[in-house]
Amino acid sequence: MKNTWPLWEVFIRSKSGLSHKHVGSLHAADAEMALENARDLYTRRNEGISIWVVESKHITASDPDDSDPLFDPAKDKIYRHPTFYNVPDEVTHM
Amino acid sequence: MKEYLLQLADNALILGHRLGEWCGHAPEMELDIALTNIALDLTGQARSLYQRVAELDGLGKTEDDYAYLRDAWEFRNTLLVEQPNGDFAHTIVRQFIFDSYHYYMCQALTQSKDEWLAGFAVKSLKEITYHLRFSSEWMMRLGDGTPISHEKTQAAIEDIWTFSGELTTLNEVEKVMASQGIGADLEKIKPAIAGKMAEVLAAANLTAPTGTWMQSGGKDGKHSEHLGFILAEMQFLQRAYPGQEW
Secondary structure: OOOOOOEEEEEEEOOOOOOOEEEEEEEOOOHHHHHHHHHHHHOOOOOOOEEEEEEHHHOOOOOHHHHHHHHHHHOOOHHHOOOOOOOOOOOOOO | OHHHHHHHHHHHHHHHHHHHOOOOOOOOHHHHHHHHHHHHHHHHHHHHHHHHHHHHHOOOOOHHHHHHOOOHHHOOOOHHHHOOOOOHHHHHHHHHHHHHHHHHHHHHHOOOOOHHHHHHHHHHHHHHHHHHHHHHHHHHHHHOOOHHHHHHHHHHHHHHHHHOOHHHOOOHHHHHHHHOOOOOOHHHHHHHHHHHHHHHHHHOOOOOOOOOOOOOOHHHOOOOHHHHHHHHHHHHHHHHOOOOOO
16 A cells, blocks of 8 residues: 555535635645646546635544434433514514 | 638647546546646637638638648747647646746737737636646745655756757747737747746745756647647547548
């Protein structure tokens, strides 16, 4: 097995006002190369106006086995959703 | 005018074809896409130029007539772009030399008195700016990388340097076009091109050979044997099945 370049995660902002969204990953030897590779791999079809690259090892992920304690408790707390308020008709842009 | 546009177009088409040969063979999947992206940019530029020539010709020809139905001696590309890909270092050095020329040449063309050509140059310059950035970065990475990458890149420079002079040496067509303010005056932009190359080579810890005898002739249709093989592959389908479409 040859030495391979480190893995990078790519985030693209599709247009002004939206946030960067994870689109995939790639291999690159350094940050500059990662940016160029991201441009070539992920913005070929007019997908974006801004790119972030982060080396994958710097991302800390939650453990799927922890999903019960992490996420289940939120499931039965529907009162946290702002769906129980009556919005007056005068309020626009909601 | 048509001769001049064909020179520009043939450079783009042949180099685009060479880069396309890397498809599926590049050292990394990411580079596969990067090289073929540049190939597509160049092929796109060639298409625009051929379409323009067809328009000026007014003989009802299409872009395909120029790409597929001319023989080697009718092609006006420089010798540099028809050189084989070699190893990755050769491809990058060839690309870097071409991009340095292409960038400043195209920049000059944005001031062309020919409205169409100036517009074409504005659009292409964006693509070429990225090409030059890509090949410059790789020159530095390879030249200033490991001892092996340095050695291979320096060897590639020694091999290819002899084809670098033709790019900035005006032939008759280019002299006429430059004097009319339509074409790029290569004499004027020569120092900028040399400066850019020297800057990147220094940063890459590489040296340009001195006193190299420069090859020429491509711009006037005198090519190396390589072009014939490129055309054999590129033109096979149209030659074997004339008028075939997909």
